[in-house]
Amino acid sequence: MSAMGWESMFRAMRGDDRRAALEALLAVMEADASGDAGDRPCCPRCGCPHVVRRGRDADGAQRWLCRGCGRTFRGTTGSVLASSRLDGPTWAEYAALMVSGATLRDCAAACGVSLRTSFSMRHRLLEVMERSLPAFEAGPGCPVQVDETLVPDSLSGNHSRGGAPMPRPARRRGGDGARGGVSRDKVSVVVAANPRGGVFLQEACRGKLGVGDARRAMAGCAVEGAVVSTDRQKGYVRALREMGAAAHLRFASGGSPAPLNLVNSVHSALKAFLSRFRGVSTRRLHGYLMWFKWQREARRLGDLPGAIREHMGTARYRLSWRERVGAPYPFHPEMGVQMEG
Known part of the structure; x- marks a missing residue:
């Protein structure tokens, strides 16, 4: 099944x-x-x-x-x-x-x-x-790295059968894609990772992450009492304080990659995973993020057949x-x- x-x-x-x-x-x-x-x-x-x-x-x-x-x-x-x-x-x-x-x-x-x-x-x-x-959990004192990654905002679907107009010109295969860097043509995906192998993924917003976006995206990420490391994105400051993080360490994005190397490796793996599908519609993105998480969780399990029976059977x-x-x-x-x- x-x-x-x-x-x-x-x-x-x-x-x-x-x-x-x-x-x-x-x-x-x-x-x-x-x-x-x-x-x-x-x-x-x-x-x-x-x-x-x-x-x-x-x-x-x-x-x-x-x-x-x-x-x-x-x-x-x-x-x-x-x-x-x-x-x-x-x-x-x-x-x-x-x-x-x-x-x-x-x-x-x-x-x-x-x-x-x-x-x-x-x-x-x-x-x-x-x-x-x-669920993603990080106990008291557990180090957690949080950072967002960007994926193209895809509006693929049968628009000829709907009455809502496209908010932007359609992109054709082989033509110009989304603008580079942080822009409204990209979707920010908040990613959290801990040394135990747990990951949290949630699509947050288009473009730059704000305080409200970070708060909504991380609602299911239990970091109370954890030591959280992020880049200098301001949106995380208030959100993590409200969530009860014990400490919030901020690092410059252009500096040494060591402080955020764990979550950056998850970003790379996620991009490689999504690239196989030649584009994922934004409204289907969450399912594919969970697919990616399931894949990582399954690899961590020692008894894979037993885990499949336990999870999929119920x-x-x-x-x-x-x-x-x-x-x-x-x-x-x-x-x-x-x-x-």
Whole structure:
């Protein structure tokens, strides 16, 4: 029940590890397809443990009634295979293809689905990955490096079907790209890293990072009591003070790279990761940031097959296809009309 986001991770693994991870991956998908959620599962919607049996579906899967919210569910409700017309073997084939590095079109052709369905499968898995990731934490006295990196602001999508005009001239392949340096043509991504291997990534704003941007972007970054190092970006000063950082060390960007070498290495790895996709739409950027984080977290784990079972076996998705394709472009309120793409 995994796939796409682990393509690079599997490529970097040795043959035995790759086979073991894929076997674990397919085992999780088979269990998910069977709807076997144990004797007394918790409600996937409200988390209430008080459930009772409520008959079986046409395929024989057990159905449950939640005493908390009053809704029924089965073992696969909210999982990767929920509401999917594709069976477990098809998802398993998709996973195997993505592990081998196949593109969306290749996966669509091999699995007998449309390109749209292949796209939906990828992003459903990306959402599941994000929901299974651990939160970034840094305990008292833990050193943390924070710095932002810039990626192109991409408005790719089907704009011909929407009523909102483009806020800038469209960029064509092979033509002039975004302006260099810090500009409104770039999206600032706040990155935090600690020596334990934990990383935090969050898209923040277009152009230069401000106080409010830093505050919003780092809302999910627990740095209370930590010793935080940044460059001389003023936006971090007030935000880190409000977040309870024990100390805030600031270094000049043009000086020695040693004080921020850890977070700079994450920047380099992130840029290399994103470059494989030849451009990522800004409204899809967050999913790919979580994909990158998942890849790093998976490499840190000693028992990769067990970790896949633990995370993916319990992870849930929330967004429907309509909600996913209708997602607005962040940092562009003037493009309020949602478009496909």
